[in-house]
Amino acid sequence: MSKAEAILTAAQMRAAEQAVFATGVPEYELMERAGAAAAEIVWRAGGKRDLLVLCGPGNNGGDGFVIARLLRARGVPVRVAALGESLTPSSLKARACWAGPVEDIFSAAPATQIVDALFGTGLSRGLDPVLADRLCALTASAGFSYAVDLPSGVDTDSGALLSAVPAFGICVALGAFKSAHLLQPSANCWQRLICADIGIDVSAATVHRLSPPPMFPPKPLDHKYSRGLVAVVGGEMAGAGQLASHAAAHSGAGMVRHIARDLVGGGPDAIITQKADGAGDVGRLLNDARFKAVLVGPGLGLDQDATARLEAAMVSGHPLVLDADALTLLAGKGVDAIPAGAILTPHEGEFVRLFGDLPGSKIDRALEAARRADAILIYKGSDSVIAAPDGRAMIASGSSAWLSTAGTGDVLAGLVAGRLAVTGDRYRAACEALWLHGEAARRAGAAFVADDLLVELPAAIASRL
Numbered sequence: 001m002s003k004a005e006a007i008l009t010a011a012q013m014r015a016a017e018q019a020v021f022a023t024g025v026p027e028y029e030l031m032e033r034a035g036a037a038a039a040e041i042v043w044r045a046g047g048k049r050d051l052l053v054l055c056g057p058g059n060n061g062g063d064g065f066v067i068a069r070l071l072r073a074r075g076v077p078v079r080v081a082a083l084g085e086s087l088t089p090s091s092l093k094a095r096a097c098w099a100g101p102v103e104d105i106f107s108a109a110p111a112t113q114i115v116d117a118l119f120g121t122g123l124s125r126g127l128d129p130v131l132a133d134r135l136c137a138l139t140a141s142a143g144f145s146y147a148v149d150l151p152s153g154v155d156t157d158s159g160a161l162l163s164a165v166p167a168f169g170i171c172v173a174l175g176a177f178k179s180a181h182l183l184q185p186s187a188n189c190w191q192r193l194i195c196a197d198i199g200i201d202v203s204a205a206t207v208h209r210l211s212p213p214p215m216f217p218p219k220p221l222d223h224k225y226s227r228g229l230v231a232v233v234g235g236e237m238a239g240a241g242q243l244a245s246h247a248a249a250h251s252g253a254g255m256v257r258h259i260a261r262d263l264v265g266g267g268p269d270a271i272i273t274q275k276a277d278g279a280g281d282v283g284r285l286l287n288d289a290r291f292k293a294v295l296v297g298p299g300l301g302l303d304q305d306a307t308a309r310l311e312a313a314m315v316s317g318h319p320l321v322l323d324a325d326a327l328t329l330l331a332g333k334g335v336d337a338i339p340a341g342a343i344l345t346p347h348e349g350e351f352v353r354l355f356g357d358l359p360g361s362k363i364d365r366a367l368e369a370a371r372r373a374d375a376i377l378i379y380k381g382s383d384s385v386i387a388a389p390d391g392r393a394m395i396a397s398g399s400s401a402w403l404s405t406a407g408t409g410d411v412l413a414g415l416v417a418g419r420l421a422v423t424g425d426r427y428r429a430a431c432e433a434l435w436l437h438g439e440a441a442r443r444a445g446a447a448f449v450a451d452d453l454l455v456e457l458p459a460a461i462a463s464r465l
């Protein structure tokens, strides 16, 4: 993936900071860098508008004192309000360098701009309700608001809101993104997210934000089979299989065969629909070594016939993408029934049915499920997580809320199968498909239906060549 942006947990961030200190950088130097980076962002957004900085007792508060000092030096009318004493060596130093008064948070007057430097990655519980209310009131009355590293009240690793969190204009992630910057509901707590470089080495990170993938056109000697042959095994609801088939075809695959229970449509179609009266026919039609991906699940149904069709696909030996009803059918059989090496695309309900109530953040849960099933997971939602058994994960955040409409899951499943057939690389296929899905939605605008995504796919792919 190009320009992949690292996502760290609070513990990984602390370790990364320690690694910087181990190179001889003094602890306070990192706070100066963090404060300077955040101050620059505030300066560019708000200029000389009056500013109130709220400082907590830890290093997040220390960042706040640095921001206050640097912006005051630029002529910004800055006031500081602190929550008691500073408790860490670096924050004590930052506070000592602030030459102005320190007000009480509960009596400080509102300001045009507000900086929340109360708590960051060290938050251990929700804010006291009175403090949370105060933060919300001061933020709501400000025209410009900034959260330093994270809005106070947000759990760094899970993205849960541990207390009431106001809506910020800008969140400045320091050094690297943390999980809460991409996961819901916290990722909805600001309008803009900016990651400030403070010299942290994130090269060892295994979790990244999904970025636009580089894609490649067919080679001159390619033909429809070398570009990837996809099978979509349909069932009860032929339309879902058709939608998935068209998505696979528009993903860049060379050919798509829809192995359907009923013949649908009519007239010319790039999709080859083959009627399979039962699982035996499915097995026979899948007996072709040229298949590079088999998708089963969209519109499959949940009856005995569907179970038999799923089994025929699973024993075919081809790389599998399992979605929708296929996941529900497998859920009753335990994790061991999931074919190793498959790509699974569960939404929340399907995920829980398959793997139960796993602990940790959505990233933790996706990684654990991928490890248990020895499969690639695309754990869908407004914060979709792709996870691999080897510990890699990718988060897609900020995709169109209009995707919450019927059939978009079928389109995604088709895209995954198509990109798997094209690339032969499961993790890469999952990333490319998820990105294409989000990009097609972005291009489709508002109130689109799943079919509209298909129209946007060629241009979305073209933008990555």
Ligand SMILES: NC(=O)C1=CN([C@@H]2O[C@H](COP(=O)(O)OP(=O)(O)OC[C@H]3O[C@@H](n4cnc5c(N)ncnc54)[C@H](O)[C@@H]3O)[C@@H](O)[C@H]2O)[C@@H](O)CC1
Binding pocket: 017, 027, 030, 031, 032, 034, 035, 056, 057, 058, 059, 060, 061, 062, 063, 087, 088, 090, 118, 119, 120, 121, 122, 123, 124, 125, 126, 127, 128, 148, 149, 150, 174
């Ligand atoms: N480690 C470092 O040297 C650096 C840290 N940085 C900043 O430091 C932050 C992390 O600093 P800390 O680890 O000191 O943690 P925080 O400053 O986020 O807060 C920790 C303090 O708050 C208390 N606390 C936690 N939750 C509370 C609650 N709900 N109510 C009341 N008190 C609560 C803790 O007991 C502790 O005293 C980062 O988010 C970032 O802003 C940056 O300055 C870069 C350098």
Ligand SMILES: [K+]
Binding pocket: 060, 116, 117, 118, 119, 120, 147, 148, 149, 150, 151, 152
């Ligand atoms: K904060």
